[in-house]
Amino acid sequence: MGLTGGIGAGKSAVAQLLADHGAHVIDADAIAREVVAPGTPGLAAVVGEFGPHLLRADGSLDREALGTVVFADPDARRRLEAITHPLVGAEAARRMAQAPADGIVVYDVPLLVEAGLAAGYDLVVVVEAPREVRLARLAGRGLPREQAEARMANQATDSARRAVADILVDNAGTIDDLRSGVDEVWSRLLAVQSIQSDQPEWSARPAG
Secondary structure, eight states: OEEEEOTTSOHHHHHHHHHHHTOEEEEHHHHHHHTTSTTOHHHHHHHHHHOGGGBOTTSOBOHHHHHHHHTTOHHHHHHHHHHHHHHHHHHHHHHHHHSOTTSOEEEEOTTTTTTTOGGGSSOEEEEEOOHHHHHHHHHHTTOOHHHHHHHHHTSOOHHHHHHHOSEEEEOSSOHHHHHHHHHHHHHHHHHHHHHHHHOTTOOOOOOO
8 A cells, every 4th residue: 555645644654553553664864865965876876966065974865954945846856756755666676576475565655646546556545634633743853843844845736635535533632542443454454365366367456
């Protein structure tokens, strides 16, 4: 399944709850950090495109400084994505291929809608919460409101995410509310897995 949601919606919390159920979770954000780690071709390409001033003293990428650049400039964001998206996609595909054949694989990917990946999954789960709730959560993480709003503006709209969703998870409430919602999602995933097991000729939609 593909798992997505806007910044601050609680997608990572849902991914963790699914992992607690036994899902094999692949985190696109974590991969995105790995492909630009010190010494990688990805980091060299980013520095070549945007300049060495984005390197910290220890040789790592200053992700905050880079974020300030790309979230304020759509062209810069596209140039960054042209470098990182193929690297992330290749590594994600490698990890999916190594996942247990009888397991439930969850690809936790923020830009699922923006990258047009919805057709590649048996189910798409979208986590959502009201805008002000999300902004409050982001403020609690130390992200200024102006930057949070800029990042939201560069993501898909709620309606665009709902348009591709097979399941919507409302994360406006408590963690207990969320846990109950994820329990229901897990039941749906087990049902899909059962259908696949009963139909050997069945195949997933091609990855996008």
